[in-house]
Amino acid sequence: MQSTEKNRADLKQVKITGNEEISPNVFVVSWKRDREFSPGQVVKITADLHEPPRIYSICSGNQEDDISVLFNVKPGGVLTPRLASMKAGDAIYVSEPYGNFSCDDSPATWISTGTGIAPFYSMIRSGRCKNKKLLHGVSHANQFYFEDYLATQLGENYIRCCSRDNNGVHFPGRVTDYLLGLPDLPKGDKYYLCGQALMVVEVRDLLIQKGVPYSHIYAEIFF
Amino acid sequence: MEMTKEPLLGKTLNELIQITADLGLPKFTARQLTDWLYKKQIGSIPEMSNLSKTTRELLAEKFDLGTAAPAKVQVSVDGTKKYLFTTVKHQFIETAMIPDDDRITVCVSSQVGCKMGCLFCMTAKQGFQGQLSAGEIVNQIRSIEEATTVSNIVYMGMGEPFDNLDEVLKSIEILTSDWGFGMSPRRITVSSIGIVPAMTRFLAESEAHLAISLHTPFDEQRKSLMPVQIAYPIAEVVEELRKHDFSGQRRVSFEYILFKGLNDTPIHVKELSRLLNGIKCRINLIRFHPVPGTPLVSPDEETIARFKEQLNDKGIFTSIRASRGQDIYAACGLLSTKEQNLKI
Numbered sequence: 001m002q003s004t005e006k007n008r009a010d011l012k013q014v015k016i017t018g019n020e021e022i023s024p025n026v027f028v029v030s031w032k033r034d035r036e037f038s039p040g041q042v043v044k045i046t047a048d049l050h051e052p053p054r055i056y057s058i059c060s061g062n063q064e065d066d067i068s069v070l071f072n073v074k075p076g077g078v079l080t081p082r083l084a085s086m087k088a089g090d091a092i093y094v095s096e097p098y099g100n101f102s103c104d105d106s107p108a109t110w111i112s113t114g115t116g117i118a119p120f121y122s123m124i125r126s127g128r129c130k131n132k133k134l135l136h137g138v139s140h141a142n143q144f145y146f147e148d149y150l151a152t153q154l155g156e157n158y159i160r161c162c163s164r165d166n167n168g169v170h171f172p173g174r175v176t177d178y179l180l181g182l183p184d185l186p187k188g189d190k191y192y193l194c195g196q197a198l199m200v201v202e203v204r205d206l207l208i209q210k211g212v213p214y215s216h217i218y219a220e221i222f223f
Numbered sequence: 224m225e226m227t228k229e230p231l232l233g234k235t236l237n238e239l240i241q242i243t244a245d246l247g248l249p250k251f252t253a254r255q256l257t258d259w260l261y262k263k264q265i266g267s268i269p270e271m272s273n274l275s276k277t278t279r280e281l282l283a284e285k286f287d288l289g290t291a292a293p294a295k296v297q298v299s300v301d302g303t304k305k306y307l308f309t310t311v312k313h314q315f316i317e318t319a320m321i322p323d324d325d326r327i328t329v330c331v332s333s334q335v336g337c338k339m340g341c342l343f344c345m346t347a348k349q350g351f352q353g354q355l356s357a358g359e360i361v362n363q364i365r366s367i368e369e370a371t372t373v374s375n376i377v378y379m380g381m382g383e384p385f386d387n388l389d390e391v392l393k394s395i396e397i398l399t400s401d402w403g404f405g406m407s408p409r410r411i412t413v414s415s416i417g418i419v420p421a422m423t424r425f426l427a428e429s430e431a432h433l434a435i436s437l438h439t440p441f442d443e444q445r446k447s448l449m450p451v452q453i454a455y456p457i458a459e460v461v462e463e464l465r466k467h468d469f470s471g472q473r474r475v476s477f478e479y480i481l482f483k484g485l486n487d488t489p490i491h492v493k494e495l496s497r498l499l500n501g502i503k504c505r506i507n508l509i510r511f512h513p514v515p516g517t518p519l520v521s522p523d524e525e526t527i528a529r530f531k532e533q534l535n536d537k538g539i540f541t542s543i544r545a546s547r548g549q550d551i552y553a554a555c556g557l558l559s560t561k562e563q564n565l566k567i
Binding site for chain 2: 042052055099100196197198200201202204205208209213214218219220221223
């Protein structure tokens with residue numbers, strides 16, 4: 001009951017404007033943007049006020065008409081199977097954007113796995129990709145979401161690591177394998193990590209081992 | 224292929240009533256089973272001597288007892304023991320037994336690995352590997368040498384208990400029921416990073432004590448130490464706690480690991496007293512034992528003592544937790560990670 005009351009206070013009903021499956025079981029759901037946000041921020045979402053909301057990074061640009069988030073369907077999950085079945089006009093409940101996982105123009109490396117690409121995609125779509133390098137790690141090649149756009153925007157600063165499909169195009173292995181193979185990392189750069197906890201923990205340890213100060217590492221973890 | 228039988232350990236009385244009814248057994252058999260499972264030390268169904276041979280055979284066809292002896296035990300010079308259990312999926316979990324005068328405290332794990340990614344935690348480096356069942360949690364108490372003399376239980380081993388709340392609550396029901404271990408819930412403490420919806424449910428459905436991992440009162444700093452802060456900010460956790468009464472026997476405490484130069488300053492004392500103002504609670508200060516790959520170190524003893532005094536001066540009852548079992552990797556996650564690395 002308390003959770004429902006809190007949801008009513010924190011969340012606002014919006015109508016979905018689009019819900020597109022961009023890869024098997026991976027969707028981009030959108031609703032009209034009626035507020036400002038900083039790229040890298042997150043929103044809480046639920047389809048039912050009786051259920052605790054889940055948190056997703058915004059993946060759209062901050063000047064676009066819609067706010068969008070990227071999600072994959074978790075079998076047996078409370079929210080995502082239902083969200084995946086929704087269409088334009090259906091109602092969901094969302095919070096104000098919040099969080100401060102954001103970048104300035106200083107040199108930085110963005111490291112993500114899977115749908116952890118979302119905040120970085122938002123940053124790029126918001127025109128904030130100066131001095132940035134993006135590492136994206138996935139299991140299979142069809143999980144490089146937004147690949148064409150990212151390749152166009154970032155060129156050689158877009159590094160794709162694919163751990164299971166070795167097609168000769170992408171780096172064969174995980175992002176940690178790629179980072180381990182680098183002789184040196186720029187110590188003055190900032191490092192932004194977004195993905196599953198284990199990836200973040202492993203990359204964080206690896207960066208520290210390679211001499212990156214902890215104060216230069218920023219992490220966002222999925223729960 | 225051999226079929227894995229369903230374990231009886233971890234079943235509640237109501238579940239056993241249903242099981243015995245399904246097997247056409249008398250209703251009182253369920254009570255006999257809880258006695259064998261939770262009050263007596265046997266190792267197999269055939270040892271349940273007050274059940275008829277037919278009943279035992281019927282049960283053994285579908286079930287096994289579900290107990291598992293520790294795969295390894297290490298003993299510290301201070302008497303602390305670290306037990307290593309193997310799960311059904313051949314993963315490792317840890318249980319610590321900490322003797323202290325007339326108390327025997329057992330620190331149990333609630334998950335295999337953890338998905339919370341805290342910077343200072345060794346278990347985080349294993350990632351999340353799976354949930355433990357109530358039976359696997361209870362087994363960590365039932366199957367150690369000190370099983371019959373355990374006085375206190377803390378859910379502070381591997382994993383985040385509120386990320387596995389159903390099984391944790393079920394294990395507490397087994398530990399505190401008269402048909403189970405018959406322990407007082409006041410001898411059980413569940414420690415969490417503060418997943419608010421689960422915490423609210425825990426406070427409503429259990430009488431056990433609660434410990435919250437705090438570690439810093441400042442949002443940004445806590446997020447850098449504990450990524451869960453983005454989902455459940457500590458202010459929201461405390462706001463929820465304010466709705467509950469801790470003036471009676473039920474206790475809420477805050478765990479605070481001290482990191483040199485990071486969260487051990489007078490500014491932290493001031494902010495802690497502001498954050499916790501009005502809540503009847505205590506703070507447990509914990510010395511940090513180095514974890515490979517983290518940039519964090521513990522402050523010196525003088526700083527720890529001063530931090531404690533400053534908090535006590537602000538009216539917050541504060542104690543320093545004794546470090547135990549350092550020679551046997553007693554901090555959670557250290558031993559099982561070491562074992563996993565050996566396996567690899």
